Amino acid sequence: MKKVLSLALSAIVLFACTHPDVEIVDFDTFHVLSVKEADVFMSDGSLNPDIRVMEDSDEPDTKLAYTNVNAIVRDILGEVHCNKLIHIAGTYKGHDVDGSPLTLSGKLLLPKEGPIKNLLIVSHYTIGANYEAPSETFPMEGIWAAKGYAVVIADYIGFGVTSHRIHPYMHVSSTARSVVDMALAVKPYLKFIGRQPESEEVILAGYSQGGSTTLAVMDLIQDKYEHIFPLKKVYAGGGPYDLAATFDTSMEWDETGIPCAIPMIVQGINAGDNLGLQMKDFFAPKLLAGYDEWINSKKYTVKEINGLIGAKTLHEIMTEEGRNKHSAETARLFQALLGNGVLNFNPHAPIYLFHSTQDRTVPFVNALKAEYWFKGWNVKYDFGEYGKHGTGCIHFLVKVYQDL
Amino acid sequence: MRKLLILCVAAMLAASCSKDTIVNTPCNFKLTVDWVKGSRAQFTISPENRNACYVYGVMPYDHPLYNSSDEEIIKFQLDWMHSDYANARYEGTIDGDFVDMFCYKGTRTVKSRLMSPDCDHKLLVFQIDPESLEAIGPLHTAVFHTSPVPEVDIHFTIQCKGNSFCILPSDHSLTWFWEYEASDRITDVYGSPYFFYYDILDMYDEYDFLSGILSQGPERWTLPDDDPSIKEGVPYVMSVSGCSADGEITSSVYYATFVYQGGQIEFVYSDMPLMAEE
Numbered sequence: 001m002k003k004v005l006s007l008a009l010s011a012i013v014l015f016a017c018t019h020p021d022v023e024i025v026d027f028d029t030f031h032v033l034s035v036k037e038a039d040v041f042m043s044d045g046s047l048n049p050d051i052r053v054m055e056d057s058d059e060p061d062t063k064l065a066y067t068n069v070n071a072i073v074r075d076i077l078g079e080v081h082c083n084k085l086i087h088i089a090g091t092y093k094g095h096d097v098d099g100s101p102l103t104l105s106g107k108l109l110l111p112k113e114g115p116i117k118n119l120l121i122v123s124h125y126t127i128g129a130n131y132e133a134p135s136e137t138f139p140m141e142g143i144w145a146a147k148g149y150a151v152v153i154a155d156y157i158g159f160g161v162t163s164h165r166i167h168p169y170m171h172v173s174s175t176a177r178s179v180v181d182m183a184l185a186v187k188p189y190l191k192f193i194g195r196q197p198e199s200e201e202v203i204l205a206g207y208s209q210g211g212s213t214t215l216a217v218m219d220l221i222q223d224k225y226e227h228i229f230p231l232k233k234v235y236a237g238g239g240p241y242d243l244a245a246t247f248d249t250s251m252e253w254d255e256t257g258i259p260c261a262i263p264m265i266v267q268g269i270n271a272g273d274n275l276g277l278q279m280k281d282f283f284a285p286k287l288l289a290g291y292d293e294w295i296n297s298k299k300y301t302v303k304e305i306n307g308l309i310g311a312k313t314l315h316e317i318m319t320e321e322g323r324n325k326h327s328a329e330t331a332r333l334f335q336a337l338l339g340n341g342v343l344n345f346n347p348h349a350p351i352y353l354f355h356s357t358q359d360r361t362v363p364f365v366n367a368l369k370a371e372y373w374f375k376g377w378n379v380k381y382d383f384g385e386y387g388k389h390g391t392g393c394i395h396f397l398v399k400v401y402q403d404l
Numbered sequence: 405m406r407k408l409l410i411l412c413v414a415a416m417l418a419a420s421c422s423k424d425t426i427v428n429t430p431c432n433f434k435l436t437v438d439w440v441k442g443s444r445a446q447f448t449i450s451p452e453n454r455n456a457c458y459v460y461g462v463m464p465y466d467h468p469l470y471n472s473s474d475e476e477i478i479k480f481q482l483d484w485m486h487s488d489y490a491n492a493r494y495e496g497t498i499d500g501d502f503v504d505m506f507c508y509k510g511t512r513t514v515k516s517r518l519m520s521p522d523c524d525h526k527l528l529v530f531q532i533d534p535e536s537l538e539a540i541g542p543l544h545t546a547v548f549h550t551s552p553v554p555e556v557d558i559h560f561t562i563q564c565k566g567n568s569f570c571i572l573p574s575d576h577s578l579t580w581f582w583e584y585e586a587s588d589r590i591t592d593v594y595g596s597p598y599f600f601y602y603d604i605l606d607m608y609d610e611y612d613f614l615s616g617i618l619s620q621g622p623e624r625w626t627l628p629d630d631d632p633s634i635k636e637g638v639p640y641v642m643s644v645s646g647c648s649a650d651g652e653i654t655s656s657v658y659y660a661t662f663v664y665q666g667g668q669i670e671f672v673y674s675d676m677p678l679m680a681e682e
Contacts, residue, residue: 244611274632326616335617338607350500372514378500383510
């Protein structure tokens, strides 16, 4: 019956949709460079199968076993998306990991009509393929724009126009800076097109990698940009806020729910912090032989990369030295992981902090660490049995949507 | 019609979510003191009912209420929290609720830091009614004694030449610790990097990572080889002290500020003797 309901819903939604366009602009000069058809819908009007929310890599989640989680999000997406959002992809002047200028890209989503309440600065979750980059597709967090917000989603370094570069995965300062740089570029652009938000206050949001980045963005804004972006509220969900604790927990379990995160973190932190590490010290032979193609070609999704790695136990993925944080090279990485945690600051705006206690991809210990650091501050904790990491993402998207 | 359907979807999702259960009857707590060091201790608090709301605190032996009745201690703690919460609301810095700000639910492993060594402390746990925000049930306590931290006689000299420096401890048999960070990252409200230094030490100890980075005897540092992330022209604050294997500071903490520029290290301040290296 529920499946029937879901299918009926999709049919009704699709019937009402037309194909929206994506404007490609230069956010620095305000020039429209081109217009392309959004790939949310296929030419026959059906939803693009590549549009999806984060997926759990293994068996379906029992909590939502009666339906496919993507079906739910597609339904929501269809509902909020049809003819109601303006899609603008573009480039802006940002910064490289070393602080030097670098042109980056991202996506701006606006409600087609009506006033815009606030700028909603979103940090996206982990992606693998470049076609999943916000500027290249419809980022699922874009559904929040339908509630009257200008949703800004930067491509992290290594995606969009910088897809040829290594993504400094989980490197806090450069990733947060990309996000803020795009917001800085979009603010005058919105004024130029006459869609300036009613309030100067901004909202931050993100899940998983995006949750962690969101807290880093909050720290950065509080530190340097609060006069430009006074913070209204922050939504962070399922984030690896404490990379060192995540490392320890994964080693203890000898397992990770997201195998591709191993090579992405090692090479990402190595690039971001300029550590000079050798991947052979960390990756088992199969991963060492394949990681560059699997990760850096940006051709494969997270799920596909996990499949290519073909293992979830750390002793199959990593070398013995790489798993030992006291070995010389891993100690350097571990020290950098400690330095790339995002909890060592005092939050001055309300935070909604969400985490599923059943999450084994980004272990729940991350939320407990956040609670420990932030107790006494203005944080609403929402910890519950929300299923695995991907299912938690759905809950987070819906909860934020309902709260906005 | 579509709005109705989307509400159905939302309802389906909501139905799969866990529900918050309000607990306003007392339950038992199991308190475990996991470990105790000189200035830090870790506890695990396990409520019998995982939905019970509770708060915890640590009281040192020299607190005026240390030997007071359980009721007086609960009243003191609760009054303080209500007052703190009311002030925060008045100042507009908080718009969340009391429970989120102060209370825990479920088993938690928590730490107390910056305690005085070699003295008695009392872990205090009591349950809160999340609706009335009053205490319910008894005060649960666990008494523990912090370890002594022997003070050692160690001081340091810095030798500097070109792009490297050497920290020379006065006693080569003792372990010591040093750390540096860009000065704008050190945000101690008291104007001293002490708490930043304490936090770093505590962090390394918490992650069982201290043993590999404690120093013994002279230590040389060359930039940028030993730290490729060093930024030119940025002042860095260096902190140095004696340190025990379990992460306790065993001597005065000494400070210096240096800048790396054009392949040279220049110390612009130091409370340790500076020597040019031959």
